[in-house]
Amino acid sequence: MSFVRNAWYVAGWSTDFGDDLVPLTLLAQNLVVYRTSKGQIAALEDRCPHRLLPLSKGKRIGDTIQCGYHGMTFGADGACVRVPGQSNLPKSAYVESYPVLERHGIVFIWMGDADKADPALAFDLPELGQEGWHIHHGDKLHIQANYLNVAENLVDPAHVSFVHPTTLGNAASENVPVHVKTADEVIVAWRWIRDAEPIGFFKKFGGFTGNVDRWHYYYLHMPSTAVIDFGSSDAKLELPEDQRNKGVRIFALHFVTPVTEDYTIDHWMHLRNTALGDDAASDQMDAMFRVAFAEDKAILEAVHQEEQRPQKRKPIRIAIDKAPNVYRKRIRDRIEAEATDDLGDPVAPVFVQHD
Amino acid sequence: MSFVRNAWYVAGWSTDFGDDLVPLTLLAQNLVVYRTSKGQIAALEDRCPHRLLPLSKGKRIGDTIQCGYHGMTFGADGACVRVPGQSNLPKSAYVESYPVLERHGIVFIWMGDADKADPALAFDLPELGQEGWHIHHGDKLHIQANYLNVAENLVDPAHVSFVHPTTLGNAASENVPVHVKTADEVIVAWRWIRDAEPIGFFKKFGGFTGNVDRWHYYYLHMPSTAVIDFGSSDAKLELPEDQRNKGVRIFALHFVTPVTEDYTIDHWMHLRNTALGDDAASDQMDAMFRVAFAEDKAILEAVHQEEQRPQKRKPIRIAIDKAPNVYRKRIRDRIEAEATDDLGDPVAPVFVQHD
């Protein structure tokens, strides 16, 4: 399994969860998720410990779930509260419960050891709470591919000209060098395309008529959250890198959640410093994003298919792969650290003395 | 393989078999079944020994089957009677034939050693031949689940309130204790719900208006035939257990046939002591059964799916599992006995004497 377990993963938006029992798969674990009468979201193992029926096929009784096969009933904390036909509750009658965090309309679930579930570890962005920024929750893009390929693609500016020639990129950017900084925990790749024709997206949305300076910053947060900070400003302004807020600026957030090794959901949303409260603008942007992300999906699924086939040679690595390479190494390190962690603290060796 | 081989399994009703070559799978074996001109049913291995084409894709020539590839021809006993292009019939040119038994409109096939195929071992019920009972052959319910789960479900009264709340059960029965007797070869579980509102089924069918005494007896015959004896009588009569014929009584028979490890057909029919010869009543009961059995199918298939997924903990067992537990143990014992049987009689050890 190539999953980092000790992390907050996005399970959906706040509006996705209410009274209904929603079955979800995260990191190959099946969960049932619902909102209690107090408004808190519960995430439980979706399997009755008796005959294994998914609890999501059962019935909600108040804040508990009654199994649809023999009526065994579990609270929002996973503890069994009733076994029909007997008065005692066996110790083994429980389902696992998962820590949940809800913030900015985003629902995170912690998939690792519950005692490590620190809310401070969940992704956050200062602008998410600031005035002057419009938050818009987008879609869930279902991709038949491993999540590492999906996340890697989000810190890879080099693909834009080829995968999104008419939506997010154009030929002007093909040979513009990409800067990569991998020294910090968040990997960053970026490039500025100065004094070029605006891309389709900003032509339509930014209202630019002449040439623009265009930037793309790709931030990849461990284990698989990407922030794409992109925007344009009139080329005549010669905008410095640290004054991007003066241009038309968009943060596209991608919460990449592994469903299984072969299936990933990219929960995407955006933040923007323009067209505040303008729903028509949001719809227009969604429509454009959908076209672009469908282009990514097609490529990522084709690559995933091909990766399942026999490979005679090792794939080659080229200059543009720096950020993806660092990212994959960090994931491997995190997974290995978690595996080692499971072994417990090292034990002093025992020496048997022969005298 | 979790199959008991030396047993009669139901392949269908008498009306299912005529001149046509019917392909069937029982216990993961492919058979071709047809009725000869003398009215007897033949069941043969559905595979030509030459190039493996299923014989069911061939052509019937009188009481023989001609393979659809090169015309090799086999009699109803499996012996080869013709090899086009040569005059001799090789010794290895045969297909296996299976013993068949037809009784009460039910077709049984013996899937084990032919010399053990004793008709006395096939399921029978005295009422099947008696006057005062109406026999009605029902459907074949196809279930994507292992047959043990299907059979187990039929000796499990505890699921009725939860899986069939509006059809066969209601909340009144949830906490009524279940009696289980596993001393004899046929496992029995039963319970009486005294002085309760009639369930949907008997409201509609028994014409009861006031409270009733309701019984459910679940008999499970090895390896996988279930008889559900259920009925109701006016609660004022305080009916003793051994006088159930005085109430409205129904025997639902379930002939559970393993197709593969993951696929089971439940051939169901019923016997009743009321509405004799009333086809409209039969249709009405079929319709109600279909709704109820679809509820079982949904649960059993969800459980089967979940059983294929990785399991971190052993499923727990609770009080209501007594009959299923005994049943599964008996199946394991039978399978092990058959495997040991295949080894032949024990041979006296040979002692080599050193003097």
Next chain:
Amino acid sequence: MSFVRNAWYVAGWSTDFGDDLVPLTLLAQNLVVYRTSKGQIAALEDRCPHRLLPLSKGKRIGDTIQCGYHGMTFGADGACVRVPGQSNLPKSAYVESYPVLERHGIVFIWMGDADKADPALAFDLPELGQEGWHIHHGDKLHIQANYLNVAENLVDPAHVSFVHPTTLGNAASENVPVHVKTADEVIVAWRWIRDAEPIGFFKKFGGFTGNVDRWHYYYLHMPSTAVIDFGSSDAKLELPEDQRNKGVRIFALHFVTPVTEDYTIDHWMHLRNTALGDDAASDQMDAMFRVAFAEDKAILEAVHQEEQRPQKRKPIRIAIDKAPNVYRKRIRDRIEAEATDDLGDPVAPVFVQHD
């Protein structure tokens, strides 16, 4: 793998390939095929060595292919000509290219060692270039079966009466002996049915009213090209075997190309010495062939399915299997020879002398 690699396999007709990037699978290898501006067909490995995206999902730029993910670009010979974002071209940046041969409107690809790709080894037939013969390229029949079963079926006259009773055969031929000659490299099976009712095909096409002499010659060329030479002539002529051109004669060519172990494409076409230039006759023949080949497909796919199931006994072999048996042995020998070949020339053993 049961593939002979050092051989020319048919990938399609000349008309199948033009400017488009056509993805094809031959011998479980994925290729991308296109015609260059000079009219030559290029066949390349359909996988970018960088991130494995199939090149067929990329874009043609002149005679090169630009990968659809990061724009790495390859020439018709498989060499990399551009890596966006860097100036040097790594040595490992290439895709395999496959020798291609185009002749009589047929496109052959060599799937083995390029230095052994001798055009003289590709199938040819003198009549393909002669006057008095009409060439008609037919369909591609997709069959979910191993190619050996498909090829074997084409050197097996014995199946015709049973698989094609109303199209290519009739009952008259069932017991007519088949001659087989396996001494030469091309295996031949044949039979003459003298003075019999014409089959449906020649009734319709040859215009015969009385009895005919009918022949079928089945030639199987290694590794998997079949020529079926069949025809009829008026029975009164008592046509000698070596004067078949005097009758209505058809060569049906079957280029059997393994796609995977479980999937085969039979590219079929025909040559005839009658109805020259008559497109309506070609259409009529295609229609009749399609019906007959669909009969083969149904049988071959059923056999393939059955071969995947567990087998308790070895299939038996009968008199009519002589040609298929010899064919399969030759394939095994060729595959083994190729495997041994890969080991290189034998090396003289080294003796260490102890004195």
